[in-house]
Amino acid sequence: MSAPARPTTPAATAPAGGSSAVPGSRRSRGRAPLRAVPALAVLVVLALVPYFVGPDETDILSRVLIFGLFAVSLDLLVGITGLPSLGHAAYFGVGAYTAGLVAEHWTPNAPVPVLVAAGAGAVAAVLTGWLVVRSDGVFFLMLTLAIGEITSQLALQLDDVTGGSDGLFGIPTFRIGGEPLRLEGYRYWYVLAVFVITFAAVWLISRSPFGLALRGIRDNEDRMRSLGYSPFRYKYVAYVLAGAFAGIAGGLFAQFNRIVNPSDAGFALSAITLLALVLGGAGSLWGPVIGMAVVVVVRDYYGPDLGGHGPLVLGIVFVIAVYVLPRGFAGLAGLGALRGRRRGAVSAHATDPDDPGSGAVPGTSSEERPA
Amino acid sequence: MTTPLLELRGVTRQFGALRAVDGVDLQVPPGARHALIGPNGAGKSTLFKLVTGSMPVTSGTVALDGSDITKLGEAQRARRGISQTLQHSSLFLSQTVERNVVMAAQRQPGGNRHSLVPRRQKATRDRARELLVDVGLERRSGALVSALSHGERRQLEVAVALACEPRLLLLDEPAAGMSPAESGRLVGLLKALPDTVTLVIVEHDLDVVFALATSVTVLHLGKLLLTGSPDEVRASTAVQEAYLGTGRESLFLDTDGPAGLDVSRSEQGVS
Ligand SMILES: Nc1ncnc2c1ncn2[C@@H]1O[C@H](COP(=O)(O)OP(=O)(O)OP(=O)(O)O)[C@@H](O)[C@H]1O
Ligand SMILES: [Mg+2]
Numbered sequence: 001m002s003a004p005a006r007p008t009t010p011a012a013t014a015p016a017g018g019s020s021a022v023p024g025s026r027r028s029r030g031r032a033p034l035r036a037v038p039a040l041a042v043l044v045v046l047a048l049v050p051y052f053v054g055p056d057e058t059d060i061l062s063r064v065l066i067f068g069l070f071a072v073s074l075d076l077l078v079g080i081t082g083l084p085s086l087g088h089a090a091y092f093g094v095g096a097y098t099a100g101l102v103a104e105h106w107t108p109n110a111p112v113p114v115l116v117a118a119g120a121g122a123v124a125a126v127l128t129g130w131l132v133v134r135s136d137g138v139f140f141l142m143l144t145l146a147i148g149e150i151t152s153q154l155a156l157q158l159d160d161v162t163g164g165s166d167g168l169f170g171i172p173t174f175r176i177g178g179e180p181l182r183l184e185g186y187r188y189w190y191v192l193a194v195f196v197i198t199f200a201a202v203w204l205i206s207r208s209p210f211g212l213a214l215r216g217i218r219d220n221e222d223r224m225r226s227l228g229y230s231p232f233r234y235k236y237v238a239y240v241l242a243g244a245f246a247g248i249a250g251g252l253f254a255q256f257n258r259i260v261n262p263s264d265a266g267f268a269l270s271a272i273t274l275l276a277l278v279l280g281g282a283g284s285l286w287g288p289v290i291g292m293a294v295v296v297v298v299r300d301y302y303g304p305d306l307g308g309h310g311p312l313v314l315g316i317v318f319v320i321a322v323y324v325l326p327r328g329f330a331g332l333a334g335l336g337a338l339r340g341r342r343r344g345a346v347s348a349h350a351t352d353p354d355d356p357g358s359g360a361v362p363g364t365s366s367e368e369r370p371a
Numbered sequence: 372m373t374t375p376l377l378e379l380r381g382v383t384r385q386f387g388a389l390r391a392v393d394g395v396d397l398q399v400p401p402g403a404r405h406a407l408i409g410p411n412g413a414g415k416s417t418l419f420k421l422v423t424g425s426m427p428v429t430s431g432t433v434a435l436d437g438s439d440i441t442k443l444g445e446a447q448r449a450r451r452g453i454s455q456t457l458q459h460s461s462l463f464l465s466q467t468v469e470r471n472v473v474m475a476a477q478r479q480p481g482g483n484r485h486s487l488v489p490r491r492q493k494a495t496r497d498r499a500r501e502l503l504v505d506v507g508l509e510r511r512s513g514a515l516v517s518a519l520s521h522g523e524r525r526q527l528e529v530a531v532a533l534a535c536e537p538r539l540l541l542l543d544e545p546a547a548g549m550s551p552a553e554s555g556r557l558v559g560l561l562k563a564l565p566d567t568v569t570l571v572i573v574e575h576d577l578d579v580v581f582a583l584a585t586s587v588t589v590l591h592l593g594k595l596l597l598t599g600s601p602d603e604v605r606a607s608t609a610v611q612e613a614y615l616g617t618g619r620e621s622l623f624l625d626t627d628g629p630a631g632l633d634v635s636r637s638e639q640g641v642s
Contacts, residue, residue, distance in 0.1 A: 209477040209492060216463060216474050223461050226423060227535060228449035228478045 046192055050185035056301075058184040064296045065188075065195040066252045068289035070269075071276045072202050073245035078274070079283030080206050081238040082218030083133070086141055086270055087148025090128070091121040091243040093155060093265020095250025100168040100260045101161070108172035108180075114194060114251040121247020122240050124151075129239035133232060148267050155262035167261025174255050191252055198248050203285060205241065214238055272299070275314065279321050281328025290329045374437040376401040376569045377422065377539055382431035384417055384593075391417040393593035394431070399539075401436075402566035406584035407573045408604075414593040415573045416458050419541050423455050424448040435539065452538030456528040456545050458573075462516045468527055469512040472499035475534035502530040507556055521548045529557065533564075540564075542572045546579045558582050 050058050074088045095117035102113040132143045155162045162168065174181045174190050181187045205211050216224045217231045224231055254260050263269075272295050273288075280291025295314060303310040325331055375398035384392040392414040399405050407415050420426040422433055424445040432441045440448055463471050477495045503509045506526040511519065519527065529545055542561075546554040558579055561570060574580050580587065580601070587604040589596040597607055604610060 209473075209495070212470065212474060212477070215466070219463050219465060220461065222425070223463070224474075225445045226425060226449055226455060226461075227475045227531075228446050230444075230446045 043196065047189070050188055055184040058188050060297065060301045062184070062188045062191045062256055063300055064289075064293045065191050066249055066256060067273070067276075067296050068292040069195050069198055069252070070246055070249035071273050071280070071288035071292040072199055072285055073242045073249060074270075074273050075277055075282055075285055075288045076202055076206065076238060076245065077242040078277055079281075079285075079288070080211060080218065081214045081235060081242075083140065083235060083239065084274075085132075085144040085242075086267065086274075087144035087146070087151070088242065088246055088273065089265050089267070089269035090148045090151035091124055091246035092250040092253070092269060093151050093260075093262075094124045095121045095247030096254040096260040096264050097155065097162055097168065097250075098247070099251035099254040100171045103172045103255055104168070104170075108175045108255060109178065110174050110176050110190060111194070113255055114248055117247045117251025117254070118244045119247070121250065122244035124247075125240045125243025129236055129243065133235045133239050145267065148265065148270055152262040152264075152266040155265055162262070165262065167259060167264075168254070169259045171254050171258045171260065173258060187256060191256065194248065194252055198245055199285070199289075202241075202245060206285060210234070210237075272314070275318055277328075279318065279325075279328050281325075281330030284328075284330035287328050287330025373400060375399055375434075376403070376436055377571070378434040378437075379418075379422070380432045380434075382418070382421055382433060383429045384414075384421055384426065385429045390593045392421060395590070395593075395595045397588060397595065397598065399569060399571060401569055403569050403571075404561075404583050404585045405569075405571045406580045406587045406601075407571060407590060408575075408577075408580060408587060409590035409596075412592075413590040415590055416543055417593075418590065419455060419543055419571075419573065422539075422541060423453055449535065452536070453541070454532045454535035454537030454539070455541040456525075456532045456543060458543040458547070460521075460524050460528060462524060462527060462531070464515070464517045466516060467512070468503065468508060468514055468516060468519065469496065469499050471516060471527060472502055472530050472534045475531045476502070479534070479536050499530075499534065502534055505533070505560055506530045507553075522550055522553045525549055526553065526557070529560070537568060539569050539571070542570070542574070544573055544575060546574060546576045554579055 046061075049061060053061075070088075070092050073091075074085065077083045077085050077088065098120035099113035099117040102108075102116045106112070128147050132140065132147065135143050155167075156165055159165075172180070174187055176190070181190055206214075213224065213229055213234050216227075217229070217234055221231045250264070253264070273292065276291035276295050277288045278291070279294055280287030280289065282288065294317065298306075298313050298317065299310045302313075306313060321328070377397070377399040379395050379397040382392055382395045382397075383390060395418060407418065409415055417426065421428050424440070424443060424447075428441060432439055434440060435448070435451055435453065440451065443451075463474065466474070473495055476498045477492070500509065500512060503512050506529050508523060508526050508530065511523060516524065516527065525545055525548060529542070532540060532542070546557055549557065554576060561572075561583055564570065570583070572580070572583060584601055586598065587601050588598040589604060589607075589610050597604060597610060599607070
């Protein structure tokens with residue numbers, strides 16, 4: 001049975017003569033390098049930023065990257081796999097506390113704290129995901145919400161380890177080869193490096209056959225089952241990966257911020273990150289980073305000037321965004337790339353030209369999912 | 372005697388008081404081209420779901436190639452080589468045509484579903500394109516499914532089912548809504564399948580049924596009425612009575628299937 005089910009029909013040989021004539025193959029091949037150009041340009045600009053802006057702005061950008069990375073990890077769950085978690089900050093928190101403790105009691109040398117944080121995020125997701133991923137709909141929302149709350153409660157209660165409501169403070173900052181990174185610019189470059197590596201990993205995963213399967217599960221789980229996939233396994237692996245990536249973001253945060261407290265694992269972070277996903281366009285991976293940039297800049301940079309009205313401003317931005325950009329910032333790019341390609345109502349606002357099903361955070365879209 | 376590829380024993384499915392499938396015994400030998408026919412509501416689609424495992428049996432057993440699969444889930448059965456097209460289209464509407472096939476093809480043993488290296492994914496894509504050529508959709512491979520016509524979607528369903536490299540292929544009204552040219556092409560494609568693929572087809576278009584099937588099972592009100600060669604089925608008075616009992620003027624007539632078999636035509640078959 002080495003060659004099963006290979007129909008060699010007369011029909012197969014008659015028209016079009018082989019796969020090289022298939023339209024679309026040429027186009028997609030030519031496009032990949034072209035699409036790398038803007039990505040490289042952005043990377044160069046990001047790398048040069050510390051030369052042109054002040055230390056405060058550099059620090060804000062580091063925050064944008066750290067929380068942006070967290071948004072990317074949530075997007076893997078929400079936008080790609082279709083699991084709208086309300087408690088993803090739990091894994092960010094686990095990573096942050098872990099990295100804080102590692103930096104304090106073991107070594108602040110890069111990349112140890114971040115790697116251990118990734119492992120801790122993954123382990124936490126392995127333990128909790130097994131139950132969470134089996135649940136559906138409202139139960140999924142409730143369970144993830146509970147996990148976020150339980151995690152920040154634990155951080156509060158286990159004060160011998162976590163420092164209770166004070167949290168961990170005075171965490172040693174990043175070190176490379178024993179040298180502490182004292183300048184904002186150096187810290188920023190380290191954060192940028194971790195961000196780029198992690199983002200690339202998530203990107204690769206989302207483009208891989210595994211990522212395609214995740215999208216299939218997002219769109220129609222039953223159908224995937226009939227194709228021989230076990231959705232639970234895929235969702236579980238995605239959940240654990242997302243937990244590990246959130247752990248990395250948390251690990252960066254701990255050594256960058258040098259203070260971690262229970263609210264860093266709480267619902268507020270999950271909520272503003274979901275907001276960033278809606279703003280940026282779920283499923284595109286890069287859109288949520290932009291969304292997070294807006295959130296962080298409003299909250300942390302202009303926040304002090306707004307005298308406590310930061311959340312109000314965010315709320316207004318959110319409402320406007322939902323009206324003006326139904327698929328977020330990424331929807332704008334998706335719109336351009338898809339124009340002239342084809343006209344399906346579903347695709348028109350997709351955040352990712354390669355994934356016309358992307359764009360909506362599950363549960364926030366009024367559009368019906370394909371059945 | 373060889374083990375039947377598919378063997379049903381006393382398979383029953385109840386919906387409340389309704390026995391949609393009622394004690395069906397059926398053996399399909401390997402390599403068979405088997406048709407399952409019966410009036411609307413006979414339980415054909417339900418029977419398929421019991422075989423694929425998308426719905427559990429109320430009682431009875433399903434065996435594939437001699438091993439009992441009644442307790443296995445749908446995904447496990449699919450991995451053992453059961454593949455299907457559904458009566459109601461079930462495609463990834465927001466993905467391209469090619470990706471719909473890739474989704475199935477990459478799950479197969481040679482399919483690199485865990486590969487992170489794009490180059491290795493090429494084999495799967497090539498395989499998907501071959502299948503699209505086979506069903507006549509090669510020019511649409513980059514289109515979104517939501518932009519396909521009804522007939523094209525049916526063709527794509529067949530390509531997806533074949534991409535699963537099935538041992539047992541269940542097709543639920545694959546030709547419904549196809550143009551005559553499209554269904555002719557489908558018959559050609561199915562006829563050319565190697566006999567490592569066992570085919571069970573539900574179809575109201577009897578031209579398709581009699582062009583393909585070497586054996587036919589008639590289902591009526593959930594019960595197996597008769598299994599036999601196409602000629603025996605055409606000749607059977609029991610079959611005709613069952614259909615006449617439904618009060619229809621013509622047999623097998625489906626609302627969306629123009630080519631129903633009417634009584635006079637089946638009587639011609641007898642004489
Ligand atoms: N999920 C369900 N719940 C309740 N009743 C159902 C369900 N599915 C099917 N039935 C009933 O079971 C009977 C058999 O349905 P089924 O779809 O298997 O018939 P069929 O032979 O495929 O008909 P058709 O030719 O119209 O496709 C019908 O009376 C139908 O109403
Ligand atoms: Mg049916």
